[in-house]
Amino acid sequence: MTVTDDLSTTAPAASGPTATAGRTVTLKIRRFDPEVSAKPLWKSYTVPFDPSDRLLDALHYVKWNLDGSLSFRRSCAHGVCGSDAMRINGSNRLACKVLVKDLGPEISIEPIKGLPVEKDLIVDMEPFFDAFRAVKPYLIAEGHEPTRERLQSAADRERFDDTTKCIMCAACTTSCPVFWNDGEYFGPAAMVAAHRFIFDSRDAGADERLEILNEREGVWRCRTTFNCSNACPRGIQVTKAIQEVKRALIFRRF
């Protein structure tokens, strides 16, 4: 069929940008390969793009047509999986959610900051997940197991709706200046995860989690910089969630 013909002849261009529009952009990418050099290097690539291309498409163009050694994470390509958070022109964004045309003629791309870089744009996410696990991000229920769903009013559900939207991309945590300097700080994303359960009327583990976030490296380290709220690709009011946890801690004591 013609469909298969089309696909096989234009395979690279079909999912990447096409050169037809004639506009190009320069990607300045911070490359790091420990097998090549112990230091990171900036490399520039000139890439054609369409007005509808997202930055992820431009990265694909580099990887598939210019330099196959470029490494980055991505999976869904539609802002759902949270794999491709990176520092784009100095701000943490998902490469699949920003349009190339909105980023200017030269775009700087770096790995998210504060986590150990493994290669190019790929960082070791383990410290981030460690903090996430530490706040017990799962339902802690008490009493008898109900025989059907645990019911909840719409108002009770609304209370923590914002923080249910997190996709664990780490854009918030790695935009936080406190986290950059202090790897023991839980970071905004872990607090968002804690918030989601602390304010869930079906959950009975709020005290446990509040105790954990009351630690030296917990919510009190937050300096309300608002970098996290700015970075979140899901539009979660991250700083507000952290402040609500602080308030809960204070009113629990007084």
Place this chain on the structure above:
Amino acid sequence: MATTINGAAAPAIETPRSPRRRPGGPKARTNFELYAWLFMRISGVLLLFLVLGHLFIMNILDGGVQRIGFGFVAGRWASPFWRTWDLLMLVLAELHGTNGLRTVINDYAERAQTRFWLKMLLYVSAGLVITLGSLVIFTFDPNIS
């Protein structure tokens, strides 16, 4: 995957900060940070009144700085009200500033050693200022020759 990187290469990239130790580790859970946070808010509000009031009385109210002298201070400190005012201002401002600087040191000093010594310096200087200040307020003698 690039998981075979030896530890020496990866930290050459910036911010190989201390990773999270424990969860639920050895550190005793206290409410110190909670109280420190609350103290900053409350002392901040109080200082707003104390310091602005102080500046107003000293610099603007009848005659301003020109009238300040030994006699003026002696007259003021004859009343326990003004002594309490000044003592409160001294202690609150010093502790507020010290806690603020403690935070700044925690945020910016990267090595544990640097952190420790900077904080020691901070605490010693704060202790000195508070001791000296309260000494003057409590032992002030208007008849000194």
